[in-house]
Amino acid sequence: MCGIVGAIANRDVVPLLIEGLKRLEYRGYDSAGLAVVDDGREVRRVRRTGRVAEMEAAAKSEQFTAHLGIGHTRWATHGGVTEANAHPHVSHGVALVHNGIIENHEEQRERLRRLGYEFESQTDTEVIAHLIHHHLKQDGDDLLGALQRTVGELTGAYALAVVSRKEPGRLVCARMGCPLLVGLGEGENFVASDVSAIIQATRRVIFLEEGDTAEVSREGVRVFDGSGDFVERDVHVSDVSLASLELGPYRHFMQKEIHEQPRAIADTIEAVMDNGAFTAELFGKDARQVLADIDAVQIIACGTSYYAGMVARYWIESITGLPCAVDIASEYRYRTVVANPKQLVVTISQSGETLDTMEALKYAKHLGHEKTLSICNVPESAIPRASRLVYYTRAGAEIGVASTKAFTTQLVALFTLTCTLAQLRGVLSEEQAARYLDDLRQLPGSVQHALNLEPQITAWSERFAPKQHALFLGRGVHYPIALEGALKLKEISYIHAEAYPAGELKHGPLALVDAQMPVVVIAPNDNLLEKVKSNIQEVRARGGEMFVFTDADSHFGESEQVHVIRTPRHVGVLSPIVHAIPVQLLAYHAALARGTDVDKPRNLAKSVTVE
Structure with missing residues (x-):
């Protein structure tokens, strides 16, 4: 959930680190900090709670410059949001930044206290810094x-970047369970938890x-x-563009990403077309060999991706005739599962690094599931690499914490x-396949x-702004869209x-x-419309105020209690995708009206790489 960036170069790396942290701020924004090894071979550190801008101002006032440094933006897990808990953590000239959670930090803390180390923070990360220093003294x-000896003593998940005043010519890093990559430049090199942090300097990366x-x-x-053992890892050229990381004419990344959905969908279906x-x-x-011999589908995901899986269950069972189960990854990985070797296990993750989903996939493979498929937005991320088959969505970089274009793709x-x-x-007959292709083409x-419909939805949002509670309803394949709408609004x-059926x-x-x-x-003109109308009457009779998203050819009468917005036409089986758009816009404009931080909602971060 946090963000890491590090650099070593012949030029001043502080501006690179700060720019990288700004691009990583969507991953965590409780606090930020950086540590550098200056020309006097001393470790200098600056940390601030709040946003990167506060830390940047402090670094400028203290005239930070260096050719080697690491930076971090934090989403708190162990310990509150305080400067003492902010990264980097330092131990006797060793500085490090850490993403993840160390599960055995308490026993290591006691061991280090017996060795004479004192702790300034409540974090699990400070334990790692002291352990590295301990091994430096010993060996x-x-x-x-x-570092290698230290990670051998850690239990949990981590991405680590470490510098030392005694070694101003290098930084070292380690990865287990959390994403980390190395960026390759000319006479300079980098580490980061996300390619967006270093894209201004290089596109060549090693995962x-x-x-x-x-x-x-x-x-x-x-x-x-x-x-x-020394190993060669492949070098990849990132296709992330700087333009995708800039706001352009939009007020927020979420607004930008909502409006990018026609292009993101078109790019995702390009190969099919x-x-x-x-x-x-x-x-x-x-894939033909794998997919031709399955008798069931198991979908595993978290959050918004789980709701996408719920929609897919309706499609898979009604169109293919295969039974389909959908599990929240954090539940699947901890329950006793009856393995079926002929079941296709589908994992869904925007980042490809979602820890619970990755661990659920490992569990499924441990049970003997060999037919695995990943749906992901980030090439070469961990989950696709661990899957036999993969389908990459082409949504482009998604910065806003609340997922939008990743969901629809x-x-x-x-x-x-x-x-x-x-x-x-x-x-699937040739005629039906042709119709589905045409539906996708028109999507x-x-x-x-x-x-x-945004202007009409904006007007609705003013009525939501003073409310403290809301209820979302849907039926059939649109029930998951109601769940997604409720999630977006509260996020x-x-x-x-x-949300309820x-x-x-x-x-x-x-x-209530x-x-x-x-x-x-959510009431499109499908075979459940009359049932939904009956449910609406139940609300109306109790004095409730209703906001109905429907289609142009459905017959809803508006009144003081019933407000209706109609999409231009019903799009059949792909209706859930189209009806996801209005609930995204409603959440966005309600948040604007309430004055919340749309892209960085409190207590949340984009990439969930901890339990």
Whole structure:
């Protein structure tokens, strides 16, 4: 959840570190700090609670300059939001930054106290700094060796970058369970938890594998595996653009990313359109062999990605005839699962680094599941690398904490998988396949039509701003969209929101309905419309105020209690994707009206790499 950046160069690296931290701030923004080894071979450190800007001002006032340094932006886990808990942490000339959680930090803390070390923070990270210094004292001044011995004593997840005043010519790093990459420049090299932090300096990156440690100097990079053996890792050229990391004409990244969805969807379906068919090869070279011999689907994901999986269950079971289960990753990995070797295990993750999803995938593979497929937005991230098959969404960089374009492109990928499975099973006729292809082809335009509803939705948001609670209702394949709408609203506006299948209203939630509880209804013109209308009457009879998202050809009468916004037309099986747009816009504009920090909501961070 936190962000790491480090650099060694012949030029001043402080501006590079600060710019990198600004680009990483979406990953954590409770506090920020940097540590440098200056020309006098001393470690200088500056930390501030709050945003990177506060730390930047302090670094400028203290005239920080150096050719070697590390920086960090924090999302608090162990210890409160205080300057003492902010990274980097220092021990006798050793400075480090850390993402992740060390599970055995308490026993290591007691051991280090017995060795005479004193602690200034409540964090698990300070334990690592003292351990590295301890090993430096025991085994000489080899910083890489001290790091390797230290990580051998840690239990948990970590990405680490370390510098020492005794070694001003290199920094060292390690990775286990949290993302970390090395950036390659000319006479300068970098480390980062996300390529966006170093894209202004280089596009050439090495993704470290689980258990890797690395030594980074101006001259080059050496990588060692978990056994300590030197290994060659592939160099990749990132396709992340600087433009995708800039706001442009938009007020917030979330607004920008909502409006980028027609292009993101078009890019994600490009391979399907170019191919002119749903073919197994879209998912990998041996996908036909894998997908042709399955008898069930298991989807595993977290948060918004889990809701995408819930939509997919309706599609998969109705179109392919295969049974489909959807599990929250943090629950799947801790329950006793009945393994089915012929089940396709699908993991969904925007970042490809979501810890619970990664661990759930490992668990599934441990149980003997070999048919694994990842749907992900970040090439070469951990989850796709651990999966046999992969389908990359092409949403581009998503900076706003509340996911938008990642969600809709995941739905596109899952619909493509559904149609491919149906075709392989021989249950999708050529005529129906052609219709589904045409539906996908028209989808970016339908999403744009939904975006054009923004002025009407903005007017609605003013009525939501003073409320403290909201209820979302949907039925069938649109119930997960109600869940997603409620999640978006509470994430960024801090209005408490819950979602229910509309048919469950009278089984409890109706007790909450009154004039102060706005009820949002997802009610497209499908076979459940009349049922939804009946549920609406239940709300109306209790004095509730309803906000209905429907289609142009449905017949809803507006009144003082019932407000209606219509998308231009019903788009059939892909309707959940189109109806995701209005609930995103409603959450965004409600948050604007309430004055919250849309892109960086309190207590949340973008990439969840801790339990």
